[in-house]
Amino acid sequence: MYEFVTGPLAWLAFGIFFIGLIVRTVLYIKGLDWKLDRVTYSVNTSYGVRGAARSILFWLFPYGTHSWRNNPWFTLWVFVMHIGLLLTPIFLLGHNILFKESWGVGWWTLPEGVADFFTILVVVSVIFLTLRRIALPEVRLITTAYDYLLLVVAAAPFITGFLAYHRAPDYYFWIIAHIICGEILLVAIPFTKLSHFVLFFLSRAQLGMDYGIKRGGMKNKGIAW
């Protein structure tokens, strides 16, 4: 079982993840239409690039925009969650060892205590975001079961990984569960709302170009995000 989930299944999951994201990117860009979107993407490109870069960068920084600043707690936990989600799996010692064994390449890793801390933070932020969905009426109304499911899908590899690492009873079960949950997350990214993994950047770039080219970007210093 272990060989299967770390072998063919892992290949499949990574394959779907990478190819899926490439397909999403290509389809997104192909589906842009200067006339329908009313943005001349390929004219005044320098303004478009500047608008896109501003639109992405301001939002990538915690508290970089009005909206982030208006919602300080949400912003804190959203950034903590995303940083944990991205950094922990890539820079985890255990993952690195696996890579080194199969590919002969490795890289810098997080001290294990820090990785543990990040894992806990991811779980805490998921709990915060779940409670927020329940507590705030304006969020509750628009929340669907799918939104909760995605939070579970995102948190599951961290919870199972944490249990396996800390040698919870039945290590074998937890490590297999962890690997499968990780693979589910990888596969889910291109097919669900988690596709914002790339679509965040594309969608932000698009609106940035809209503002940069058409909605005033050629007459001012750029929209105050």
Add this chain to the structure above:
Amino acid sequence: MPEGKLCNKKTINTKEELQALLADKSGKQYYEEMNHLDVDRKKLWGTIQKSFKSRMKTWLEICSHCGLCAESCFYYLANNKDPEQVPSYKIQSTLGQLIKRKGDVDNAFMQMCMDTAYAKCTCCTRCGLYCPFGIDTGIMFSYLRGLLFAQGFVPWEMKIGSGMHRVYRAQMDVTVEDWVDTCDWMAEEYEDDWPGLTIPVDQENADIMYTVNAREPKHYPEDIAEAAILFHVAGENWTVPSEGWEETSLAMFGGDWEACKMQVEAVYGAMERLKPKRMVVTECGHAYRATVIEGPYWAGLKTGKTPVESFHYVEWVAEALRTGKLKIDPSKKIKEPVTYQDSCNYIRNAGLADIAQEIMSYIAEDFRPMTPNREHNFCCGGGGGLNGIGRYRQQRNIGLKVKRDQILATGAKLVVAPCHNCWDAIRDMEEVYKIGIRWSFLKPLLINMIEVPEHLKPQEEEAA
């Protein structure tokens, strides 16, 4: 009854059809017929498949339902934070469902969409600034209005408006003759006070081609005279076109994209005919948005630009004050606290925030910007055509509360509102809420403040 006599999927292209609609007071019969209007599901889904592409598809798909858009929406705030006013909810329950059901929807659903797209969203696009994914619900509602229009689900006044543009190339029944006569009349009316004042019509190669909102010749002709006076004092070489003088677009509010194209092409035609160096649009927000910002796309101009460079009136005013073409008499500057209504259409959606502040720095001693302001300012409450739609008057009036409170918080009793819709909304707000404020376009304020060179003053003594 699949199609009504007045409410149907056909566009209005003749004066007779317009008359028939106008004769139906308040659209009583029109809305009654709407209750029986069939949805052409095949056509609806066909249009969606052709026009609903990755940008909007992605917006609807990746919305993570975080609710950050809630507080960005003035309707949400004005309606005691009703969760049903959250932009995400409003768009998912209308356009989102329409897509999910592949256009398989009924009359009641379409009417719900219409009520939401007009009475719960003015397409101010403020929410787009607050969404981490850059989801612009205002743009989607505008798109939805287009789908609704093609199916005949459009408020009575907007159907009339679209017909006006089709028949008169103006949002009101102002013909070329009416327009030119009004210009002549205004020039005559004011030339005693302003010797040498003219309103040159169809003059080729002028520095400025000036274009207006049809309400001006129809209801406020003095606005045209005021524009003429200011151009006159500033020594501008300017003209108005006899055809293609109208900048507004109720067709844009109503989602009649074909009429939008017809309307802006009339203006672009005037540009090509008269070859002015540039065009200046009157103090109207959506007119500028329609003709200068969106128009080139409707007309298929690949540069995304109007045939000659185009400016909003506030840009011309700022330039005239900056360069000294117009000089403010320091003793006549506005002394009392004064605020400025940043219009969504030329500030958020066209980037002129600095210009507005620059003008206020020249003309006001105690300028108090609203909070929030500039690109983040709230819609006046009357945008997106809402001021003109009787069916949604109640909802509009509730929405005005946000602007009322913003104005009250500045302590100013005078609001400068260089946008017809904002101006109307603020006027109506005063009528509904009676907070004791005054409001004004820039032109009348400027005329009372500028230094008039001796040679432009009436020579009364010599005449006597």
